[in-house]
Amino acid sequence: xxxxxxxxxxxxxxxxFAYIVTALFLFLFTFYFNGSIGDQSQATYFFSFANxxxxxxxxxxxxxxxxxxxxxxxxxxxxxxVLLMTSPLxxxxxxxxxxLANITVFLFMLASSLFFPIFTAIKGEVVMSQLICxxxxxxxxxxxxxxxxxxxxxxxxxxxxxxxxxxxxxxVFLFIDDFAxxxxxxxxxxxQSAVYAFAAQPRFAYFSQGFIRLSDIVFFISAIIxxxxxxxxxxxxxxxxRG
Amino acid sequence: xxxxxxxxxxxxxxxxxNNISFTINDNEILGFLGPNGAGKSTTMNMIAGFLPMTAGKxxxxxxxxSKEPVKAKKNLGYLPExxxxxxxxxxxxxxSFCAGLKRIPVTKKSSEIKRVMELLKITxxxxxxxxxxxxxxxxxxxxxxxxxxxxxxxxxxxPTVGLDPKQVTEVRNIIKDLKKDHSVIFSSHILSEVSAVxxxxxxxxxxxxxxxxxxxxxxxxxxxxxxxxIIIKGSxxxxxxxxxxxxxxxxxxxxxxxxxxxxxxxxxxxxxGDAIKNDIMMKLLKNxxxxxxIFTEKPDLEAVFVKLINSKPEKSGILELFDEYIKxxxxxxxxxxxxxxxxxxxxx
Numbered sequence: 001x002x003x004x005x006x007x008x009x010x011x012x013x014x015x016x017f018a019y020i021v022t023a024l025f026l027f028l029f030t031f032y033f034n035g036s037i038g039d040q041s042q043a044t045y046f047f048s049f050a051n052x053x054x055x056x057x058x059x060x061x062x063x064x065x066x067x068x069x070x071x072x073x074x075x076x077x078x079x080x081x082v083l084l085m086t087s088p089l090x091x092x093x094x095x096x097x098x099x100l101a102n103i104t105v106f107l108f109m110l111a112s113s114l115f116f117p118i119f120t121a122i123k124g125e126v127v128m129s130q131l132i133c134x135x136x137x138x139x140x141x142x143x144x145x146x147x148x149x150x151x152x153x154x155x156x157x158x159x160x161x162x163x164x165x166x167x168x169x170x171x172v173f174l175f176i177d178d179f180a181x182x183x184x185x186x187x188x189x190x191x192q193s194a195v196y197a198f199a200a201q202p203r204f205a206y207f208s209q210g211f212i213r214l215s216d217i218v219f220f221i222s223a224i225i226x227x228x229x230x231x232x233x234x235x236x237x238x239x240x241x242r243g
Numbered sequence: 244x245x246x247x248x249x250x251x252x253x254x255x256x257x258x259x260x261n262n263i264s265f266t267i268n269d270n271e272i273l274g275f276l277g278p279n280g281a282g283k284s285t286t287m288n289m290i291a292g293f294l295p296m297t298a299g300k301x302x303x304x305x306x307x308x309s310k311e312p313v314k315a316k317k318n319l320g321y322l323p324e325x326x327x328x329x330x331x332x333x334x335x336x337x338x339s340f341c342a343g344l345k346r347i348p349v350t351k352k353s354s355e356i357k358r359v360m361e362l363l364k365i366t367x368x369x370x371x372x373x374x375x376x377x378x379x380x381x382x383x384x385x386x387x388x389x390x391x392x393x394x395x396x397x398x399x400x401x402p403t404v405g406l407d408p409k410q411v412t413e414v415r416n417i418i419k420d421l422k423k424d425h426s427v428i429f430s431s432h433i434l435s436e437v438s439a440v441x442x443x444x445x446x447x448x449x450x451x452x453x454x455x456x457x458x459x460x461x462x463x464x465x466x467x468x469x470x471x472x473i474i475i476k477g478s479x480x481x482x483x484x485x486x487x488x489x490x491x492x493x494x495x496x497x498x499x500x501x502x503x504x505x506x507x508x509x510x511x512x513x514x515x516g517d518a519i520k521n522d523i524m525m526k527l528l529k530n531x532x533x534x535x536x537i538f539t540e541k542p543d544l545e546a547v548f549v550k551l552i553n554s555k556p557e558k559s560g561i562l563e564l565f566d567e568y569i570k571x572x573x574x575x576x577x578x579x580x581x582x583x584x585x586x587x588x589x590x591x
Binding site for chain 2: 002003004006007010011015078079080081082083084085086087088089090239240
């Protein structure tokens with residue numbers, strides 16, 4: 001498991017890949033950060049990191065699939081899947097090793113964004129409890145999206161296709177709460193509550209306000225587990241169906 | 244020892260491998276021979292635990308590959324048809340990764356990598372990116388990967404494809420050397436290669452085993468007979484008569500006209516080749532027929548191969564009836580197969 005984790009990390013960090021993704025992330029973060037902190041058009045000055053995170057999350061749709069698209073698609077393309085499958089490892093270890101590598105790159109992205117709150121804290125004041133909760137929520141949401149992206153990467157041999165499908169799926173998940181709130185769906189309360197249960201945004205809202213609720217943590221962690229188990233099934237299924 | 248029992252693989256309704264059984268003994272090189280699409284790679288993928296089998300069992304050193312995969316795979320080194328290399332890695336880096344996959348202890352890692360690199364002569368490219376290597380080098384890097392950790396069994400799927408003649412000889416010599424403390428299963432569609440390297444051969448076509456035997460026994464299988472070539476100058480009719488009536492000549496298979504009054508006779512012999520040859524020579528000379536060339540040769544192994552591949556599988560009447568039934572009712576087979584895979588998915 002550790003060797004797969006190490007190899008995947010190398011493929012991120014020994015190439016410009018991780019740095020470019022992180023740079024893009026920071027660029028977008030700066031974009032919203034500057035826009036938000038410098039905004040004095042309102043009557044009362046209002047700035048919070050949670051709001052910046054809210055805006056940055058939309059960028060997840062583009063960044064995370066790029067991060068995860070190669071996870072399994074490239075293994076298939078280069079025929080190295082055979083190597084992993086015939087080595088004395090089980091599939092669970094392969095999936096977890098790869099997931100942890102993706103998470104590590106994501107943490108690297110998050111860690112580099114700490115630059116902004118640190119500077120703000122030096123020059124002004126930051127509500128720490130809110131910031132920490134927002135980071136936690138941000139991390140969990142990202143971890144869930146990585147699990148989804150990794151799952152989609154195991155469906156196909158083409159990494160580009162994995163990225164595009166991933167973007168679509170993540171887009172749906174990001175705006176599913178807006179969809180649930182439309183008047184059309186509101187006619188059917190049962191459907192509305194069922195659809196709303198999949199929404200991550202209201203759960204992130206609690207984190208950004210400084211609440212850590214067990215139900216929200218359980219939501220994200222169970223979503224991650226479901227995706228990883230599905231990932232396992234999809235890999236095993238392909239072995240059985242090959243031909 | 245690897246035991247393969249009643250191994251069967253269906254791809255949908257296509258039967259790729261049909262109920263094959265054989266064993267690989269310790270310190271043996273087993274050739275796996277068959278034309279393209281015979282089911283060689285499928286069988287090897289199943290032995291290596293990459294593809295699940297539809298039915299049957301593969302046991303490696305007492306552990307079943309589908310029940311105790313991790314334990315069984317520890318004794319295996321596998322080189323698939325396409326070497327499983329990462330184009331963006333350097334050779335040494337790649338081998339180090341593979342050593343980690345095979346759980347080679349950190350202390351032994353670098354010496355082990357050095358050993359396989361020297362064995363396959365890839366030390367001079369160790370810092371190159373794999374994508375910049377030629378096909379032959381990629382193949383050797385893949386081979387090195389299979390040798391890491393000194394596994395007891397090696398499964399090599401067409402290891403010499405894409406190599407130049409010099410490299411082919413080198414790889415063959417490596418395989419021969421491996422025999423000392425490994426068992427090797429080695430597939431090829433080139434007969435001469437198999438006969439140069441292997442102790443035993445399994446000949447397979449369209450998923451059926453056509454023969455499992457040593458090379459010598461296979462050579463004998465064409466009736467165990469020698470082939471006699473005689474080139475004579477003189478009367479064709481007389482010579483034909485003498486050769487045909489001589490003791491030990493089974494039949495004249497061919498008469499070639501070489502020139503004025505010069506003919507080549509090719510005949511199949513039975514029994515002691517030298518005695519027959521002398522007998523025929525004497526008789527021909529007595530009848531004033533000049534002999535310009537006479538020699539016997541072993542039957543061509545290629546011929547054995549072609550004959551075996553074209554031979555019909557030996558089946559009991561019931562099996563044949565079953566096959567006919569399946570041909571007439573393809574649905575019956577398909578539905579049976581689907582429930583089979585569905586069951587296996589459920590099990591997971």
